[in-house]
Amino acid sequence: MSDTIDVGIDLGTTNSAVAVAAGGRVTVVKNNDNADTTPSAVWLPRADTVYVGQRARKRAETDPDNTATEFKQLMGYEGTAMRFVRAEVELNPEQLSAEVLKSLRHNVASALGEPPDAAVITVPAAFALNQRNATLRAAELAGLGSACPLVQEPVAAAFAFGLREQAGRGRWLVFDFGGGTFDAAVLYRDDEELQVLHHAGDRSLGGKLIDWALVDRVLAPAVAQELGLKDFTRSVRRWRGNFARLKAAAEQAKIDLSQNESAELIIELVVDGQEETFEVTLPREALDVVAEPFYVRAIELARSALTEADLQTEHLDRVLLVGGTTLAPGLRERLADPVIGLGAPLDFSADPTTVVAYGAALFASTVRRPRRAAPALRPGGFALEMTHEPTVTVTDPVVAGRVHGDPAGSWTKYAVELSNPDARPPFRSARIALNAKGAFTCEVDIDARQTSRFRVALFDGTGTECALEPGTFTITHRFGPEFEGIRLADSLGVQHADGGFSVVVRKGVTLPALGHRTFKTSGALRRTELDAVLRIPVAEGERSRGERNRLVGMLEVRSADITVDLPMGSDVEVTFEIDVSGMVSVVADVPAVDIQTDAVINLDGVAPPTPPQLREQLREIEQRLYLLRNSAHLAPQAQQLLLTFDRQGTLTTAHEQVAASDASPDAAVAAEDRLRDAHAELDDVADALAVPELVRDLDERLGYVEMRVHQIGTERDRHRLTDLRARAEDAIETRNSKALRKQLDEASEYHVDLVRRSPDFPVVLFHSLEDALRSTPEAASLLREGGRIIAAGEHWQLTLINHRLLLLLPPNLRDPAIGIL
Structure with a gap:
């Protein structure tokens, strides 16, 4: 057994696969059916019998009450357990996934002689925290331990393509269209490095949606008409078995149509x-007609990933196809088109159904096995701890280690000798003296593209060999560029009381990562209010409106935790720490009361929305869409965005998923994602319609900035103003609402900075507060006192008055810089 994990698992929505790296090669492990992939399906015909794979998938058509399929997206959602009627048991999605992982683990044991105790498991880049956490639980239930690293599916695919000798140099895009999810990753490779530049993805966009669209829009209506069935829809439970048959037929039709012009x-x-x-x-x-909106959405997401990487489609050297959906000729034709697709050469040299598992195993060969508890030392025995890199790209690496135990005298009297008799040529080091702490370093020779196993012998001051455990270690040579690390797929931050969103750790940073930012509380917390809680929502996403992002946790500061009252506007210092698997821990420090609290991220309490909630959201979106369509003629950009909205079929898909949510929690999760996307896309339309107002606001704000720069500005301020105006003019010329908002925010922040530097700032702030609080009874005496101070010319005394007035402001009027908009 090597010192690296070596096993990679693609835990898929419809199919899963496992691969093993050994001796510089990667092998996809076949299952008992001699197939490379195992259907992610579980059948329980009775309580003591579990079937996984092809046999279970076939039973989904004939025995739907005792079969579970397509449960991957439901991992991490409570209330989604599947009841197996005949076995009289319930299994939640994590337990079902664990059965699939057990089956794959058994396949590895059959191939290698022993089951793995760890594996790298792939997840969609767009998987939420609760889904990642549930994947780790499933791995533990399957006997793979609690420390299985998670790697994003497009990153695994990038490994598979990027570390091949013939891969060459260039900028590529991984286009990963699987059974349940879509991911796009832009990567760069040269002779020295392999780097993932940016991601974009959708955890509810996959081939199964095309299958269901084919069923809902083509097959089911034809069945209802031919057989005279008025209620033949997915939401009617008595037709569950028939719809399972139609779904299986749609899947097979896609496969047949990848080779033929028609399918019978x-x-x-x-x-x-x-x-x-x-x-x-x-x-x-x-x-192709049914699938086109899904193809369009996937391509738009790929374009978004390119844009975030500051690239255009013409910069791509090739598009790497991953996932079974990419076998469709219609999708490939669209992708190759330079106008409606990406226009770059398509690379389908790897098997799209196993390439993720292959890449996961490659990645696993670079990850050290989880450390086990050190065995109890025998009397007079010693323990070896190696701290070298287990995988390297050179053939003469330096290794380091340390010996633990009870030496007879100083460690400096001891020495180690490293050897590898199986190397070509055999390797043996000189005897290396330990330092005073029992540590040593040594340069070794390893065989190219092989795993080399070294024996370490320990000798005492008399030259006698001592018992040493473990007495061996391995190191693997890997050809190719160095991997620059996994990147964060979604920004993480804090949702404001007024609905805004501030990023703490931005999408695209290399993991592990640490982020820190200070916020101000929007309310007070008093010790006398015994059950009071100050809550700060933690969310992940890219939207400026907090509700459009995914809520993943809540920072809580309780009245019982504080020793003094916490006034509104108090500082809260928030720190995010993210590990290489994308799991997050959050800590909040409140300096005013000297307390620190962890985020209460309840990943076990996430539930799918109910069908009534989804229908209400759908009605709201339809009303928004109606109003925006009536105004879209006022802005060409809004018209273009609505055209893209229609081409992606966002509303049609949302309707289908909402309708199916009555009988399927999986459809409810997908519907929630589509509705959130629909709201966000309509936000963009509304922004585009706001362009004329944004232009006016930007011009006005720049006028204020220019006035202040003339009054108190330095030479540096004048240069900054020139730069700000140039970028503002570019935004105005392109009529891009996002660019305009960005420039308006920058101009506003700069204006605030100039105002604060101004000698009359306390007076300006007081008059702003006076306007905002004129009708507030609690402010009356403070406003009279402020007026008296100004009349007396004692402006320095306004500071305390302003501070007390700021505390009376409602949260929606507060500004992080000066306390008022």
């Missing part, structure tokens, strides 16, 4: 206890 479907359905045969010929064009 013969489906046996059960109606009122009688078998009915439904036959239909499905042309490839019918599939």
